[in-house]
Amino acid sequence: MINNPIVNDFLEQIVGADDLKNIKAIIQALIDGIDTDEAIHEKTEIKLNTVRKLLYKLHDASIANYKRNKDPETQWFTYTWRFEKEEYVEEITKFYEHRLNERQSALDNLENNLYFVCCMEPEHFKGDYTESSEFEFYCPVCDYELEPYDAKKEKSLLKRRITIDKKNFKKFEEAVNE
Ligand SMILES: [Zn+2]
Numbered sequence: 001m002i003n004n005p006i007v008n009d010f011l012e013q014i015v016g017a018d019d020l021k022n023i024k025a026i027i028q029a030l031i032d033g034i035d036t037d038e039a040i041h042e043k044t045e046i047k048l049n050t051v052r053k054l055l056y057k058l059h060d061a062s063i064a065n066y067k068r069n070k071d072p073e074t075q076w077f078t079y080t081w082r083f084e085k086e087e088y089v090e091e092i093t094k095f096y097e098h099r100l101n102e103r104q105s106a107l108d109n110l111e112n113n114l115y116f117v118c119c120m121e122p123e124h125f126k127g128d129y130t131e132s133s134e135f136e137f138y139c140p141v142c143d144y145e146l147e148p149y150d151a152k153k154e155k156s157l158l159k160r161r162i163t164i165d166k167k168n169f170k171k172f173e174e175a176v177n178e
Helices: 005-015 017-031 037-044 048-060 085-112 129-134 152-177
Strands: 064-070 077-083 115-118 126-128 146-148
Touching (some): 005 048, 005 085, 017 037, 017 077, 037 077, 048 064, 085 152, 115 129
Antiparallel strands (some): 064 077, 115 126, 115 146
16 A cells, blocks of 8 residues: 555655655554554654654644644653555555646547647747647757657657556555455
């Protein structure tokens, strides 16, 4: 439920690439029922400050929640944390569906439209027929001609990514239902 490329991409959005390994260890600890920052710190050996920082990021993303209790002896507050599995699954599903839609519509655009690129440097310009005709089919950067864009590579890359994502999401769903 944690070790999945879609989950990685989703979590990376929340915490950045540097903390990806940490956030996964923390989520696993929460799943295992470890419920305080201190205990998570001891179990995972992640710095206490980092544990706290990441717990609050999970909280902001609705994936973790805490309860505040006052210790009757010391009068200090303690926080017990809980993993919100439903929200976690829901957020990852949303992330996956959004990405799938974007890639599918990019693919549809490539299937249904003819694009043109600068014949010298494709980075200069890429546009559909209407956009290209506005420049009379000359590159707005270097004035060389535009030529039809060969979308074969980009289309097969998108198709491959869509297929891989679908497969990985299926794995994620299976893991969730285990
Ligand atoms: Zn150009």
